[in-house]
Amino acid sequence: MAVSFKNLIRACASVGLTLCAAAAAQSRAMPLDKQHTRLGFELSTRWGQTLEGQFPRYDGVVNVLPDGRHQVSLRMYTADVQIADHERYAKWARGSAFFDSKRWPEVVFVSHPYDAATLIGGGQIAGELVIRGIRRPETLTVEPAQCLRPALDCDVVLSGAVRRSDYEMDSLKLAINDRVVFLLHARLEPPGDTP
Template structure:
């Protein structure tokens, strides 16, 4: 027993620590489709913002033996949409952007990270693969204030890539090279794979 701390206080402290650990800490968790949105933003040379979304994806968070976590995402390019612009949607699925017939998925696999990252925010390092080209990339995770990040509140992460790094450099005169990925995600409370 720690001097000056009663059994009651120790129990409350232990309970508080349990709440600080995500509900799915004992096993893998899948992304909650009701609260998850994966997408990106492009800008035209004229300042127009184009919002892209991946309505179809697979994602889960693995809990590793050492207690660290790892995110694995698969976003399906055949279903990608540029919101409100059917012509840009065709282009995004076509041979000059995602080339979805040949490369049907974009993947992001993070390096192992401490679950504390979801509370404090910071860089989530990993590998992003687009069109068969894999490059190390980081997502910036925003700090959260809820007790169970990814369960009780969204985890929000952004990352910037250049299209030209992935051989997606068509329409350079019309579309900027910079692509901003935006991920807003939760896991299913208590769901395990």
């Protein structure tokens, strides 16, 4: 299902990016393909164990701006967070000590405009990340594409590391490292699939 411009503008406004909202009103939206896109994160314990988290529910759209650059907007819902094979950690991640999904039901990322060639050759996509109501500049690293039409014929693979303490997620410091790595494998809905 396509993310409406209204929802995109709401996402942009939630992070205070009025330019994003203005650009969205004049752009062409390409929704993420929910059958193939995977949005998640990794945490590591002090004992070397990796915890793999997923956002099974999200909304995402890539806008082609009038100047040809792209801008991505993601909204990930924290109440649905899962951590593979570790329901106890999943409850902790959804709870008040981490994402605090009752108070802060969404993690939002809105990129700054970027050149579409970044998806082919790799590079950096800067933007604003909001977790627990705290907005900070963050950067995602794009891996070089494995096909000629990234996001259509193969995944666009992005990652970005943040410190959870920057977002007031300070619990279990002795057990879980401060670094959180966001991992995104994204595809767009094929042209013609949207109304």
